[in-house]
Amino acid sequence: MRLIVPLQGVVQGRGGLILGSLIPCALFYFLQLYLKRHRSPKPQSNPPSPTTSSPKLAEMTRTSSRSNLFSRSIGQVRISSRAISIAKLNESPYYIGLDKASEDPYDRLSNPDGVIQLGLSENRLCFDLIEKWMSENLGHSITGRDNGELNINGIATYQPFDGTMELKLAMAGFMSHIMGGAVTFEPSQVVLTAGATPAIETLCFCLADQGNAFLVPTPYYPGFDRDVKFRTGVELIPVHCRSTDNFALSITALDQAFNQTRKHGTKIRGILLSNPANPVGNLLSWEMLYAILDFAREKNIHVISDEIFAGSMYGNEEFVSMAEVLDSEGFDKNRVHIVYGLSKDLSLPGFRVGVIYSFNENVLAAARKLTRFSSVSAPTQRLLVSMLSDARFIKEYIKTNKRRLQNMHALFVAGLKGLNIRCADSSAGLYCWADMSKLISSYSEKGELELWDKLLNVGKINVTPGSACHCIEPGWFRCCFTTLAEEDIPVVLERIRKAVENTTDLLNSS
């Protein structure tokens, strides 16, 4: 102000008032610009550390859009729109819960008040068997012995990106074994990937273009939203299943979803199934598999069958692979692709071993080339060739794993029943699908998330809410029980009871 008045006096005449105001403003602006440009930087010997590793995602999104808005004026460099949308995906309770549990993990002895992780389908029941195998067999099985000479040459150099023939052979044999021996898998049709996650993504890149879609029965594994959509630009169209028929898939629902989507101008390229299902844990019957293949033939679309839990059976039903039905019936095999991996059945998620199994030579050719972006690490391949080829060990492992799974499942489901929480009928998986709809305040997604929040922050247990799995009925929760020891089950049940103490239904438990 003090500057403006004398200037007005200086700049006399018609434009005086305006110029007298404009000039100091302009001067002020230029002064700021000058100061900004010549601000001496803080001397730094180390590169600036990144902000804390798990920034609140809403803030992250805002930062990204800020940089987008101002990229031209302030000079902040832009990142792609794909990158920005990735930030949004992590707002799902599925990921938030996982983070929270890993920040304060429960330990019976050292951290009894920590968060009990029931949201990650990990199998910890049979590590003792694997550790025993390792101590008896590992020795030099990584570096290998070639004529008594230590030889790193075999694993250090470039390997075929889609996996060594030895591992493909061993994997084909293992898959056959674990699925009950009813079908033989050809090693030449096996493509190995760094986990089932890139297996799904790679298949999507091969089978669909950006803007196309896959039909997927709900509820489904939350990770599919990332695996299918992130970088491919392919959409997922939910096909809703309901509790009235134990969340079974119906062809009518598939057909409706197909037609609806087509009306909107989006091309459906295939169906994405999990069998055994995640999160429900039920199996697709032979008849259903047949019907799906028939439907796919009629619409001329692909079928991806994610069979990663095929070896995690605890029920009395027999698992039937899509490959088995294909073998016996006269369907065109070119449309069927199976995904598998060692993260669940063999408890080795860290080792990153996944499989694309396809009958389509063109898909195999493309997928093989794409595995350069996600190959299995050579030392891991070598270790697994040893392990998977050990028929005696695998047989014992499968048997013991099933027994322990059955045991934990029975205990856990009975425990929930004691709290008047019933579970959907299931035969496989590392989890159960629990109906807590009677415990939510309002029969809506909001009510469900309130309960989820209470269970996480008051009860200190992390479970996956059905809305994260796109379940159309509120109140269902996926609870993984294979990360627990038997002694932990009463603790979990007690915590659930405490968290929902004021809900009348629990008090009226029969």
Place this chain on the structure above:
Amino acid sequence: MAIEIEKPSSVRLSKVAISKTHGEDSPYFAGWKAYDENPYDEIHNQSGVIQMGLAENQVSFDLLEKYLEEHHEVSSWGKGAPGFRENALFQDYHGLKSFRQAMANFMEQIRGGKAKFDPDRIVLTAGATAANELLTFILADPGDALLVPTPYYPGFDRDLRWRTGVKIVPIHCNSSNNFQITPEALEAAYQSAESMDLKVRGVLITNPSNPLGSTIQSSVLNDILDFAVHKNIHLVSDEIYSGSTFSPSEFVSIAEILRNRNYKDAERVHIVYSLSKDLGLPGFRVGTIYSYNDDVVTTARRMSSFTLISSQTQHLLACMLSNHEFTQNYIKTNRERLNKRYDMIIQGLKKAGIECLKGNAGLFCWMNLSPLLNEPTRQGELELWNIILNQVKLNISPGSSCHCSEPGWFRVCFANMSEQTLRVALQRIHKFMEQRKVCSVNQ
């Protein structure tokens, strides 16, 4: 029974699946096929094709083997396998802290301590191939462009473009100044992109260069960074051969340039590294993105879910790379051996009358065969390449597959074979050149 009308039987595949962007139909890969069909072997197949098109480092395996022999526990978690189950379950995309720390230290050692790396800025990927693709997904949208100096690694056509839908616009370099990148060339490339209506999102350099086998000078790095700042775009520096510089003082990392500028403008810079070349472990699939941009680090980490490094491998390498005695010795010895190989091949080629670009790094040399061309064109180069592959039985990489604007240059790898095999290759080249002299004398 109703008669089934035959519908178009084959179910449709995506554009990505049927596209040729994987580039495997080019001569770069055709040579590999010839090698696969008739591979040279010192004992069993002395007339086979010698593979000189694969940039693999086999000169220092003995050092790795010695380490593993003396440290069994790193590959087996020790007796009773303590820590095994935690490792087997570990699929956190942050990666093992101990491994990130070890990688950061290793990268610092390679740069002689002239740059510091923060382990929390390291994002792990299954190989540098995945790292480069991932960065492209993050920095550019489909239809955008990256500027890449020529000649460049043929794999970039696939890694940067195939699934990302991003385009490469070349920054033309030529032999008049030893293929150095100039501000004029940078600007010309930018203008070229603009004229094609392409939005330029970044510059991607390889330093030391593949296929040139030489480091980028400090002044040029500064020019490139200034250019990126001026255009407000990213700068990706693929430093995968940084540990393969024959003399440590000759390599300047973009990290040093940034340090000298007090990290001003750092948020647009990203470094790619890997253990495939320097440590000779391409089978292990270990790559990293080091970014000075927080958003890029966070996003890259999430995206790395598609390309995580096996926790078993992370554990093994964390132990190995934390052993300073091992890494110091390895880095030093590896450099010396590569230097020796380089001298051997340069002398051998010189004796045969062939000149190479002056190199100081990498696993290959950039050979000038332009005097031998029938015609100074791509066609002429491919004809010569064919003769060398089928008559001389050497698989070398033609400059055209590296998008070199001048025909007649070839990349020749020297570290993926024994010294004896290299001698055989040089003998063959010598003989070939002798025969050509005789032929031209008789014409």
